[in-house]
Amino acid sequence: MRRDIFQAIADPTRRAIIILIASQAMTPNAIAENFNSTRQAVSKHLRILTECELVKQEQQGREIYYSLEVDKMKEIDKWIEQFRKIWETRFNQLDKVLSTIKKQKKC
Amino acid sequence: MRRDIFQAIADPTRRAIIILIASQAMTPNAIAENFNSTRQAVSKHLRILTECELVKQEQQGREIYYSLEVDKMKEIDKWIEQFRKIWETRFNQLDKVLSTIKKQKKC
DNA sequence: TATATTTGCAACCGATTAGTTTCATAAATA
DNA sequence: TATTTATGAAACTAATCGGTTGCAAATATA
Numbered sequence: 001m002r003r004d005i006f007q008a009i010a011d012p013t014r015r016a017i018i019i020l021i022a023s024q025a026m027t028p029n030a031i032a033e034n035f036n037s038t039r040q041a042v043s044k045h046l047r048i049l050t051e052c053e054l055v056k057q058e059q060q061g062r063e064i065y066y067s068l069e070v071d072k073m074k075e076i077d078k079w080i081e082q083f084r085k086i087w088e089t090r091f092n093q094l095d096k097v098l099s100t101i102k103k104q105k106k107c
Numbered sequence: 108m109r110r111d112i113f114q115a116i117a118d119p120t121r122r123a124i125i126i127l128i129a130s131q132a133m134t135p136n137a138i139a140e141n142f143n144s145t146r147q148a149v150s151k152h153l154r155i156l157t158e159c160e161l162v163k164q165e166q167q168g169r170e171i172y173y174s175l176e177v178d179k180m181k182e183i184d185k186w187i188e189q190f191r192k193i194w195e196t197r198f199n200q201l202d203k204v205l206s207t208i209k210k211q212k213k214c
Numbered sequence: 215t216a217t218a219t220t221t222g223c224a225a226c227c228g229a230t231t232a233g234t235t236t237c238a239t240a241a242a243t244a
Numbered sequence: 245t246a247t248t249t250a251t252g253a254a255a256c257t258a259a260t261c262g263g264t265t266g267c268a269a270a271t272a273t274a
Contacts, residue, residue: 006117007117009117010113010114010116011262012111015113015186022190022193027220027221028221037262037263037264038264039221040221040265041263041264043222044223047223061220061271062219062220062271062272063220063271064222068190070190070193070194071194074194076183077187077190079122080180080183080184080187082126082129083129083177083180083184084180086175086177087180087181118231120232134250135251135252136250136251144232144234145233145234145235146250146251147233147234147235147236147251147252148232148233150253151232151233151253152232154253168241169240169249170241170249170250170251
């Protein structure tokens with residue numbers, strides 16, 4: 001079982017679930033209503049998301065409310081960070097080139 | 108064939124390749140030296156990364172140099188963006204709570 | 215108490231994945 | 245020209261994935 005956060009967000013249904021419960025907690029039944037697959041399929045996705053701590057559960061009677069562990073998403077953000085540095089550097093370099101051209105036009 | 112960018116970065120070997128070629132272009136052979144699997148396995152990963160336009164090739168004689176299409180990574184950053192908004196909002200709310208406590212202590 | 219509702223889990227299935235070995239092609243070199 | 249080197253593609257395999265159906269457990273309701 002690999003089950004890391006990158007594998008978790010690889011599936012489009014799981015990404016949709018994540019967005020769905022980002023704003024408010026929802027029960028598995030309510031989540032499943034938004035998809036064409038069975039409730040059990042959604043339940044399996046929720047299990048995977050729970051296993052890598054991307055979602056948390058809150059029992060309320062016989063209902064279980066699932067909500068997003070937003071902080072966990074920072075792990076992906078952290079990985080992207082290193083590339084953000086690269087593209088920002090490249091943008092700055094482009095910026096320099098552009099301002100050099102501007103100066104040359106002025107002369 | 109799904110082959111979107113999220114599925115591409117789901118595999119740990121592919122993530123390692125991405126980081127490896129982020130700073131400088133490399134040949135498949137040179138990339139493969141960094142892993143325990145065969146050159147052909149790395150070649151397959153490079154094909155997947157190429158198919159979703161995460162890497163670009165540059166032929167140089169019989170060698171092919173692979174490098175990262177850093178801009179493509181912005182697509183993931185864009186998806187994360189919506190959650191960044193959420194956690195920043197929550198941080199601000201926490202900030203308010205903390206400053207309220209601070210004020211109460213002063214009184 | 216009997217029944218309905220909400221949920222998770224197990225067993226199964228077809229498709230996909232990541233790896234392997236083998237082979238073909240093209241370029242560099244002896 | 246013959247050989248070595250760099251690479252990609254094809255065929256195969258074991259494992260995993262995403263889905264299904266069927267069932268069990270726990271809670272709510274009649």
